[in-house]
Amino acid sequence: MSEDAVESHFRTCNLCEAMCGLKIEVKGEKVVSVKGDKEDPFSLGHICPKAVALQDLYDDPDRLTQPVKRTEQGWQTISWQQAFSEITTNLKSIQKQHGDDAVGVYVGNPTVHNLEAMLYGSDFFRQLRTKNRYSATSVDQLPHHLAAMLMFGHPLLLPIPDIDRTDHMLIMGANPVVSNGSIMTVPNVKKRLKAISKRGGKIVTIDPRFTETSQLADQHLFIKPGSDAFALMAMVNFLFQQNLIKDSHLDEHLAGLEAIKPLVAAYTFDNTEAITGIEASVLQQVVEDFCNADKAVLYARIGVSTHEFGSLVNWLVNLFNLLTGNMDSAGGMMFTTPAIDLIGNKKPRSKQFARYFSRVHQYPETIGEFPVATLADEILTPGQGQIKAMVTSAGNPLLSTPNNGKLAQAFEGLEFMFSIDFYINETTKYANIILPPPTPLERPHYDLIFNHLSVRNYAKYSEALFEPKPGRLTEAQIFQKLTQMNRRKSSLKKSMTAKLTAFIKRWLGAEGLVDKGLKKGPYGSGSKNEINNLDLKSLKQHKHGLDLGALKSQFPERLKTKSGQIELAPKEYIEDSARLLKQFELNQQQITSNEQPQQEDTPSMLLIGRRDPRTCNSWMHNCHRLVKGKVACIAFMNIEDGKIRSIEDGDSIKIKSRVGEIELPVSLTDQIMPGVISVPHGWGHGQADTQMATANKYKGVSVNLLTDENHVDQLTGNTALNGVPVTVESIKLDTIKTQQALNF
Ligand SMILES: Nc1nc2c(c(=O)[nH]1)N[C@H]1C(S)=C(S)[C@@H](COP(=O)(O)OP(=O)(O)OC[C@H]3O[C@@H](n4cnc5c(=O)[nH]c(N)nc54)[C@H](O)[C@@H]3O)O[C@H]1N2
Ligand SMILES: Nc1nc2c(c(=O)[nH]1)N[C@H]1C(S)=C(S)[C@@H](COP(=O)(O)OP(=O)(O)OC[C@H]3O[C@@H](n4cnc5c(=O)[nH]c(N)nc54)[C@H](O)[C@@H]3O)O[C@H]1N2
Numbered sequence: 160m161s162e163d164a165v166e167s168h169f170r171t172c173n174l175c176e177a178m179c180g181l182k183i184e185v186k187g188e189k190v191v192s193v194k195g196d197k198e199d200p201f202s203l204g205h206i207c208p209k210a211v212a213l214q215d216l217y218d219d220p221d222r223l224t225q226p227v228k229r230t231e232q233g234w235q236t237i238s239w240q241q242a243f244s245e246i247t248t249n250l251k252s253i254q255k256q257h258g259d260d261a262v263g264v265y266v267g268n269p270t271v272h273n274l275e276a277m278l279y280g281s282d283f284f285r286q287l288r289t290k291n292r293y294s295a296t297s298v299d300q301l302p303h304h305l306a307a308m309l310m311f312g313h314p315l316l317l318p319i320p321d322i323d324r325t326d327h328m329l330i331m332g333a334n335p336v337v338s339n340g341s342i343m344t345v346p347n348v349k350k351r352l353k354a355i356s357k358r359g360g361k362i363v364t365i366d367p368r369f370t371e372t373s374q375l376a377d378q379h380l381f382i383k384p385g386s387d388a389f390a391l392m393a394m395v396n397f398l399f400q401q402n403l404i405k406d407s408h409l410d411e412h413l414a415g416l417e418a419i420k421p422l423v424a425a426y427t428f429d430n431t432e433a434i435t436g437i438e439a440s441v442l443q444q445v446v447e448d449f450c451n452a453d454k455a456v457l458y459a460r461i462g463v464s465t466h467e468f469g470s471l472v473n474w475l476v477n478l479f480n481l482l483t484g485n486m487d488s489a490g491g492m493m494f495t496t497p498a499i500d501l502i503g504n505k506k507p508r509s510k511q512f513a514r515y516f517s518r519v520h521q522y523p524e525t526i527g528e529f530p531v532a533t534l535a536d537e538i539l540t541p542g543q544g545q546i547k548a549m550v551t552s553a554g555n556p557l558l559s560t561p562n563n564g565k566l567a568q569a570f571e572g573l574e575f576m577f578s579i580d581f582y583i584n585e586t587t588k589y590a591n592i593i594l595p596p597p598t599p600l601e602r603p604h605y606d607l608i609f610n611h612l613s614v615r616n617y618a619k620y621s622e623a624l625f626e627p628k629p630g631r632l633t634e635a636q637i638f639q640k641l642t643q644m645n646r647r648k649s650s651l652k653k654s655m656t657a658k659l660t661a662f663i664k665r666w667l668g669a670e671g672l673v674d675k676g677l678k679k680g681p682y683g684s685g686s687k688n689e690i691n692n693l694d695l696k697s698l699k700q701h702k703h704g705l706d707l708g709a710l711k712s713q714f715p716e717r718l719k720t721k722s723g724q725i726e727l728a729p730k731e732y733i734e735d736s737a738r739l740l741k742q743f744e745l746n747q748q749q750i751t752s753n754e755q756p757q758q759e760d761t762p763s764m765l766l767i768g769r770r771d772p773r774t775c776n777s778w779m780h781n782c783h784r785l786v787k788g789k790v791a792c793i794a795f796m797n798i799e800d801g802k803i804r805s806i807e808d809g810d811s812i813k814i815k816s817r818v819g820e821i822e823l824p825v826s827l828t829d830q831i832m833p834g835v836i837s838v839p840h841g842w843g844h845g846q847a848d849t850q851m852a853t854a855n856k857y858k859g860v861s862v863n864l865l866t867d868e869n870h871v872d873q874l875t876g877n878t879a880l881n882g883v884p885v886t887v888e889s890i891k892l893d894t895i896k897t898q899q900a901l902n903f
């Protein structure tokens with residue numbers, strides 16, 4: 160290519176779950192522009208402001224390109240050879256001295272958006288043979304996986320709202336207009352939501368905040384944070400009481416229906432009204448409207464999965480969709496048929512839940528990992544199995560997981576840590592060695608995970624736009640080297656198999672593995688599908704992506720439960736329902752005895768989260784184009800709550816929880832429920848020893864200094880990030896109080 164020619168490259172944006180098609184114009188080694196690809200059959204040219212981060216990350220002078228080591232003189236560049244050898248020596252010696260579990264692993268969210276990390280990372284982590292595995296999953300969607308596994312037989316059998324064909328969408332605890340959808344890969348969600356209204360359908364949101372999605376909805380209901388399980392119990396009970404349970408093609412394949420009725424019997428719209436804050440008649444009408452719609456779907460996401468009763472909520476949401484005849488049918492919740500199918504035709508396997516328990520708090524394992532809420536205690540608590548060393552990859556737990564303060568204290572005491580990341584940030588600053596991967600533009604991409612979560616079946620392969628520069632390693636090479644150097648002694652047969660598999664995977668490369676996956680998949684060789692014989696070569700010819708059609712009904716065939724049935728009443732949920740009932744009864748007693756809660760000095764509020772439309776979690780804040788302008792790290796609270804506390808719009812406030820406190824500006828609004836305060840996560844930059852100039856300038860504060868590692872969904876240990884009790888005071892007021900105390 161001549162230096163002056165501008166060339167267009169088409170690829171999928173991997174920054175969030177929406178899989179938008181991009182047209183990237185390049186001149187030599189420079190990115191000239193990032194635009195939406197109008198010819199992409201799925202996203203049709205849509206992109207959001209975040210897409211330019213791909214260019215800015217590539218150009219970012221703060222981005223690491225060589226391994227670095229923390230020394231007394233500061234960070235020093237070292238060779239790859241030295242980095243791998245020091246990592247191996249340290250990991251081996253710590254595991255030899257303290258046992259396998261002494262090495263902990265935390266894997267962050269960008270991993271699932273990264274083909275090479277998905278294909279090669281797990282080999283290395285598995286080989287460490289540690290039970291101390293953690294990830295962003297347990298501050299996000301663990302209860303969704305549990306429900307998929309217990310009810311449908313596989314953690315990836317996640318129901319996806321058929322947004323393009325539904326007549327009625329009830330959205331609980333999700334704000335797709337800002338998040339661009341989650342466990343619902345849906346480019347241009349705004350247009351698709353508007354289309355529901357255009358075809359005469361209805362959208363209802365249930366959220367403690369009147370969100371950007373609520374603005375598009377026909378109806379919005381405020382709900383008290385953390386109370387959704389009570390509302391859902393009443394909603395399912397109402398279906399039984401009013402004979403609203405619909406026949407469906409799944410009727411022959413349901414197990415445990417009779418066990419549900421007694422579990423939900425205690426809850427009615429009337430007796431849950433005080434807990435949820437939703438007027439009984441209003442919620443009843445919402446359910447009636449839902450049932451009257453021809454095709455309806457209840458979609459719930461992080462606002463309710465990161466809840467004290469997150470697991471029950473996800474189970475109840477599935478039940479509600481099932482019993483109203485909206486599961487596995489057009490316009491309801493459906494399941495995908497991805498071109499590379501990670502669920503496949505494999506036989507059902509045993510539940511990957513509670514096979515072993517964490518050492519300090521006895522949390523169950525789910526899909527081979529423990530909840531990150533317990534990580535700090537696993538590092539801080541002495542004894543056999545204590546974590547002495549950490550590996551983090553594509554994660555920033557020191558901002559993204561609960562009780563940052565305690566976790567920081569824990570990380571300070573580690574004997575060794577290494578990270579795979581391109582930034583020296585709030586987490587990697589604790590590492591002894593950081594290995595930098597290339598940016599997304601320098602690697603091939605295929606969405607292994609998000610094609611399982613997509614509202615249409617679709618496939619696209621994106622070739623690397625740039626080759627990694629000499630002397631830099633790809634994520635595939637980093638993980639292969641780590642796996643090879645940390646290989647452990649095992650039986651001759653096992654070690655031969657491991658070596659052979661590693662050799663084949665290296666030889667095939669990411670491209671070869673994708674090709675193999677496509678050939679084996681539902682549109683591959685010998686498939687009876689309309690589209691068949693799909694392989695990498697033929698997929699590459701569709702440089703804008705290949706539409707594989709609308710989602711199709713596929714139960715019972717695709718079910719992976721041992722019984723072959725949909726399990727409506729797994730014992731885990733029956734048992735956990737008792738916990739909910741206990742809380743409910745306690746609450747009822749308080750209401751009937753007319754017990755007034757004690758008057759507090761500053762009445763407590765409930766903290767909820769919020770996402771910033773311009774960035775993603777904690778890690779795009781070094782991109783100036785995305786953080787300049789309006790301040791993002793600001794609290795929202797109701798005008799009335801402001802009045803009670805003499806807080807004015809724009810004031811600085813102090814929020815305190817059991818575990819910490821933060822100060823930040825507040826905006827007063829009537830678009831949030833009284834008693835609720837919302838703070839976005841991912842902020843809290845500007846810390847010593849980090850190297851992110853722009854992020855450090857825009858700082859913000861970390862809401863996870865307030866979230867509480869003990870406030871969890873007891874069944875899984877998933878953090879309850881929402882509904883955290885806090886107190887809020889004006890900093891100005893504090894000054895007045897101090898002045899009064901001093902008799903000024
Ligand atoms: N722009 C942007 N996009 C993102 C991200 C980002 O940081 N920025 N992050 C990405 C990631 S990793 C994810 S997982 C997805 C998440 O995608 P979403 O699930 O859509 O996430 P949120 O926008 O946080 O929406 C959660 C909603 O739940 C509400 N809520 C809080 N507590 C409760 C409650 O107790 N009950 C009910 N009913 N509602 C409640 C909140 O007010 C909020 O509106 O977004 C992804 N997309
Ligand atoms: N209070 C509160 N806390 C929350 C949430 C909330 O709603 N409220 N949301 C939670 C959710 S849904 C999530 S998913 C988590 C996210 O939590 P994490 O995954 O721990 O954090 P991220 O902010 O996504 O940070 C990603 C890290 O990966 C690095 N990175 C980016 N791309 C790559 C790559 O390709 N390779 C490598 N090796 N590194 C890369 C970045 O530099 C950054 O350090 O946060 C959670 N925390």
Ligand code: SF4
Binds near residue numbers: 175208346
């Ligand atoms: S919505 Fe998500 S996938 Fe689409 S451009 Fe924005 S960040 Fe990328």
Ligand SMILES: [Mo]
Binds near residue numbers: 299
């Ligand atoms: Mo997430």
